[in-house]
Amino acid sequence: MRAGAFRAEAPVAPILSVRGLTKRYGGRVGCEDVGFDLYPGEVMGIVGESGSGKSTLLNCLAGHLRPDAGEVLFDLGKDGMRDTLALSEPERRRLARTDWAFVHQNPRDGLRMTVSAGGNVGERLMAVGARNYGAIRASALDWLGRVEIAADRIDDRPAAFSGGMQQRLQIARNLVTGPRLVFMDEPTGGLDVSVQARLLDLLRGLVRDMGLSAVIVTHDLAVVRLLAHRLMVMKGGRVVETGLTDQVLDDPQHGYTQLLVSSVLQV
Amino acid sequence: MYVAVKGGERAIDNAHAWLAEERRGDAAVPELAVAQIREQMTLAVNRVMAEGSLYDPDLAALAIKQARGDLIEAIFLIRAYRTTLPRLGASEPVETGAMRCDRRISATFKDVPGGQVLGPTFDYTHRLLDFALAAEGEVPEAATAAPDPAPKPRITGLLDRDGLIETEPASDETPPDLTREPLGFPAGRALRLQALTRSDEGFALGMAYSTQRGYGRNHPFVGELRLGRVGVEVEIPELGFAVEIAEIELTECETVNQFAGSKTEPPQFTRGYGLVFGQSERKAISMALVDRALRWEDLGEDFTGAPAQDAEFVISHGDNIQASGFLEHIKLPHYVDFQSELELVRRIRAEAAASAAEREAAE
Amino acid sequence: MTQAEIRGEAPGADYTFAYLDEQTKRMIRRALLKALAVPGYQVPFASREMPMPYGWGTGGVQVSAAVLTPEDTLKVIDQGADDTTNAVSIRKFFQKTAGIAVTEHTGEATVIQTRHRIPEAPLTEGQILVYQVPIPEPLRFLEPRETETRRMHALEEYGLMHVKLYEDIARHGEIATAYAYPVKIEGRYVMDPSPIPKFDNPKLRMAAIQLFGAGREQRIYALPPYTEVVSLDFEDHPFVPGKAEGACALCGSETSYLDEVIVDDRGGRMFVCSDTDYCAGRRAAGYRGEMAAEEGGA
Numbered sequence: 019m020r021a022g023a024f025r026a027e028a029p030v031a032p033i034l035s036v037r038g039l040t041k042r043y044g045g046r047v048g049c050e051d052v053g054f055d056l057y058p059g060e061v062m063g064i065v066g067e068s069g070s071g072k073s074t075l076l077n078c079l080a081g082h083l084r085p086d087a088g089e090v091l092f093d094l095g096k097d098g099m100r101d102t103l104a105l106s107e108p109e110r111r112r113l114a115r116t117d118w119a120f121v122h123q124n125p126r127d128g129l130r131m132t133v134s135a136g137g138n139v140g141e142r143l144m145a146v147g148a149r150n151y152g153a154i155r156a157s158a159l160d161w162l163g164r165v166e167i168a169a170d171r172i173d174d175r176p177a178a179f180s181g182g183m184q185q186r187l188q189i190a191r192n193l194v195t196g197p198r199l200v201f202m203d204e205p206t207g208g209l210d211v212s213v214q215a216r217l218l219d220l221l222r223g224l225v226r227d228m229g230l231s232a233v234i235v236t237h238d239l240a241v242v243r244l245l246a247h248r249l250m251v252m253k254g255g256r257v258v259e260t261g262l263t264d265q266v267l268d269d270p271q272h273g274y275t276q277l278l279v280s281s282v283l284q285v
Numbered sequence: 286m287y288v289a290v291k292g293g294e295r296a297i298d299n300a301h302a303w304l305a306e307e308r309r310g311d312a313a314v315p316e317l318a319v320a321q322i323r324e325q326m327t328l329a330v331n332r333v334m335a336e337g338s339l340y341d342p343d344l345a346a347l348a349i350k351q352a353r354g355d356l357i358e359a360i361f362l363i364r365a366y367r368t369t370l371p372r373l374g375a376s377e378p379v380e381t382g383a384m385r386c387d388r389r390i391s392a393t394f395k396d397v398p399g400g401q402v403l404g405p406t407f408d409y410t411h412r413l414l415d416f417a418l419a420a421e422g423e424v425p426e427a428a429t430a431a432p433d434p435a436p437k438p439r440i441t442g443l444l445d446r447d448g449l450i451e452t453e454p455a456s457d458e459t460p461p462d463l464t465r466e467p468l469g470f471p472a473g474r475a476l477r478l479q480a481l482t483r484s485d486e487g488f489a490l491g492m493a494y495s496t497q498r499g500y501g502r503n504h505p506f507v508g509e510l511r512l513g514r515v516g517v518e519v520e521i522p523e524l525g526f527a528v529e530i531a532e533i534e535l536t537e538c539e540t541v542n543q544f545a546g547s548k549t550e551p552p553q554f555t556r557g558y559g560l561v562f563g564q565s566e567r568k569a570i571s572m573a574l575v576d577r578a579l580r581w582e583d584l585g586e587d588f589t590g591a592p593a594q595d596a597e598f599v600i601s602h603g604d605n606i607q608a609s610g611f612l613e614h615i616k617l618p619h620y621v622d623f624q625s626e627l628e629l630v631r632r633i634r635a636e637a638a639a640s641a642a643e644r645e646a647a648e
Numbered sequence: 649m650t651q652a653e654i655r656g657e658a659p660g661a662d663y664t665f666a667y668l669d670e671q672t673k674r675m676i677r678r679a680l681l682k683a684l685a686v687p688g689y690q691v692p693f694a695s696r697e698m699p700m701p702y703g704w705g706t707g708g709v710q711v712s713a714a715v716l717t718p719e720d721t722l723k724v725i726d727q728g729a730d731d732t733t734n735a736v737s738i739r740k741f742f743q744k745t746a747g748i749a750v751t752e753h754t755g756e757a758t759v760i761q762t763r764h765r766i767p768e769a770p771l772t773e774g775q776i777l778v779y780q781v782p783i784p785e786p787l788r789f790l791e792p793r794e795t796e797t798r799r800m801h802a803l804e805e806y807g808l809m810h811v812k813l814y815e816d817i818a819r820h821g822e823i824a825t826a827y828a829y830p831v832k833i834e835g836r837y838v839m840d841p842s843p844i845p846k847f848d849n850p851k852l853r854m855a856a857i858q859l860f861g862a863g864r865e866q867r868i869y870a871l872p873p874y875t876e877v878v879s880l881d882f883e884d885h886p887f888v889p890g891k892a893e894g895a896c897a898l899c900g901s902e903t904s905y906l907d908e909v910i911v912d913d914r915g916g917r918m919f920v921c922s923d924t925d926y927c928a929g930r931r932a933a934g935y936r937g938e939m940a941a942e943e944g945g946a
Binding site: 293294296297361364365367368369371464465466467468469470471597601606607609610611612613614617618619620621622624625626627628629632633636 | 667668669672692693694695696697698699701702703704706726727728731732733734736737740763764765782793794795820821822824826827828843844845846847864866890891892905906907908922
């Protein structure tokens with residue numbers, strides 16, 4: 019599935035529209051005048067070396083950082099497109115635990131390490147009002163299965179899990195409420211190569227089956243090659259090139275993108 | 286038996302009578318006068334005034350006597366008494382720069398305008414038990430001299446003049462008072478300083494020590510430590526000017542700490558501040574170190590997770606009256622709660638035993 | 649040395665009615681009114697240092713001092729009993745500083761200060777029940793930071809509370825909280841009912857006014873009469889009040905909350921009502937438990 023083909027079939031409205039997003043740290047630019055549209059079911063990859071502003075951008079989009087200028091419009095369904103930066107704190111938090119999800123690079127940042135795997139997956143359900151223990155547990159079991167964690171580990175704490183398992187648990191915990199938009203910050207960072215491949219495979223299946231829209235930040239071009247329909251290449255806080263993933267990776271136009279692409283093995 | 290479990294009024298009365306007797310000790314030994322405690326246990330009196338937040342050496346001495354020398358208990362008595370006192374007004378800020386110093390030292394400069402004054406200090410005494418004191422002899426009088434009229438400007442003021450230390454902007458804002466307003470977080474520096482000056486000396490010392498050992502290190506020098514008396518002035522609305530109503534003894538410590546700076550700002554030393562009632566040097570220095578550690582955010586430093594950097598942690602746990610009360614309340618009966626836990630544990634254990642038996646039967 | 653002695657007055661004249669000065673009482677009453685207006689919300693108040701230690705009922709004592717009038721009749725209980733040491737101490741404090749009438753009978757009291765229990769006899773309109781609260785924050789042991797728990801209440805982020813209950817069931821097969829069992833007030837605030845046994849939770853919806861005072865933590869909260877109080881649970885693991893099986897050895901009650909008393913070192917024990925006034929009332933009405941005969945010699 020490729021984004022171009024997808025959009026040709028279904029010319030729908032974007033789920034996320036970003037306009038003129040700018041964040042500065044004192045005199046230093048975090049990200050500058052970034053804008054793009056993300057369509058339902060589409061995965062946008064943001065690549066660049068460290069310090070390029072891609073993590074700043076992701077955190078501004080997800081509401082973790084307050085940008086200095088710009089809009090982050092999200093399709094709230096019946097309320098239409100709303101600027102999430104203008105939402106009240108309760109509205110933004112509700113969004114963060116229902117329609118949105120955020121997968122951290124370090125699973126420790128996204129998991130409760132002292133709570134069992136089942137409790138980790140169940141938390142978002144309970145946060146939105148689930149009050150049937152059996153149903154919550156069944157959901158947790160279902161999701162542990164989907165991320166390939168054995169059912170008999172449900173009452174174990176994530177501290178006893180390997181890095182790859184922790185990351186899969188974090189993904190299950192995020193996706194259990196069926197979010198419409200997922201932000202991922204280097205989801206495969208810090209994992210062994212073989213573990214990365216398995217996780218990527220799993221993510222690709224989930225994104226496809228659930229029709230998720232996602233924004234993935236990574237420095238690893240292999241990740242976006244597998245997952246992203248479209249790419250944005252960032253350097254010094256600015257977007258230097260954007261386009262369909264294959265197009266950007268196979269025929270890079272900007273000098274910086276050419277450097278990025280040439281410095282890695284082709285996948 | 287049942288009545289004995291429930292304690293009772295007579296038991297309390299008897300316990301209090303016995304306590305009074307224990308407080309007096311052997312009646313063959315002369316009773317301590319409050320004035321003796323005030324004059325000869327001065328540092329204990331100072332600590333009770335400082336942590337009791339009430340400057341009254343007579344009441345502090347009385348509290349120490351009543352508390353059998355338990356200083357936290359004495360501080361508690363003073364705090365409870367303080368609650369009942371009406372708040373008539375607030376004084377003008379005391380001018381510690383014009384302090385009539387008994388002691389004034391700087392560790393950052395060999396000599397300073399106004400001079401180094403050693404004063405009455407344990408520093409440099411050899412900690413050898415002095416058996417002559419047990420013989421109750423009188424001490425020979427110390428040598429005296431006329432008061433030195435030379436002004437003793439603050440050392441940090443000298444650094445400030447050259448721009449070498451951060452300037453603390455002056456403010457005429459009325460500082461918050463945690464004994465009148467509920468404590469809220471984040472707490473500003475004025476509130477933190479109030480909490481620190483009232484805090485338990487041992488707690489402040491432990492926190493300060495932890496910064497020296499690397500948990501929130503901030504490289505302090507004692508820029509200046511001064512001990513002496515200052516006038517307390519209150520503005521009388523009917524008169525339209527301030528009059529001096531009292532003179533109190535204070536210990537003030539200003540530390541000069543590692544510098545902060547950036548590409549655009551040239552480096553400057555930073556400050557920590559301690560001010561305590563009476564002669565309480567250990568507390569004043571501790572307070573300055575902890576104050577400095579708590580300022581990481583204002584100074585653009587990193588939070589390293591050190592306890593002494595965490596204002597909510599430090600302020601919530603430094604008060605010995607809160608801490609000892611809550612700690613000791615677990616002596617109170619809790620049998621209702623314990624009973625409910627006992628039932629729960631018994632039930633869960635019985636269920637576990639039953640399901641184990643079931644499993645065995647099935648196998 | 650006291651102010652009174654300095655002024656040549658009798659000792660005791662130092663203190664206003666019920667110890668606290670009028671300004672402080674007004675400050676506490678303002679907090680109480682706010683607490684009643686927003687049931688279950690923890691109102692910060694400038695708790696004063698009282699002549700009893702923090703953790704020993706300073707919050708309850710300040711609330712009582714603020715609501716007492718000279719016409720009131722006060723009852724003080726600790727663990728349900730009027731004659732436990734701390735209850736005696738607090739009752740004496742108010743007798744001394746307020747000179748008010750005191751009682752051990754629940755029905756006669758206009759103000760009841762309690763630690764860890766709700767009386768067995770239903771309270772009526774016009775009565776005030778004042779709770780001593782050690783830790784007012786129901787989320788405290790899930791999140792130690794006050795700044796964060798206040799935000800969680802403001803935004804109704806209570807998912808974590810249910811995670812705790814979920815973990816209990818996953819580990820023990822049931823919710824392993826036996827006292828200070830969290831409740832939700834009028835569908836809004838999650839509240840700690842103070843360390844009462846969960847047996848008492850159903851009584852929290854009552855005719856009397858309930859005021860909660862936490863002195864050390866500087867918080868006041870309240871439940872107006874007939875406020876809806878729901879103990880947190882799961883549909884398939886509903887809240888169960890629970891108490892010791894059996895009947896009171898003195899009055900034979902099978903419905904009151906029982907204390908376990910160890911009678912020898914061979915495992916012998918008896919159960920007696922924790923509410924001493926309730927138990928005495930039943931015995932006066934002729935009810936007898938199985939060990940009631942021995943009671944005459946106690």
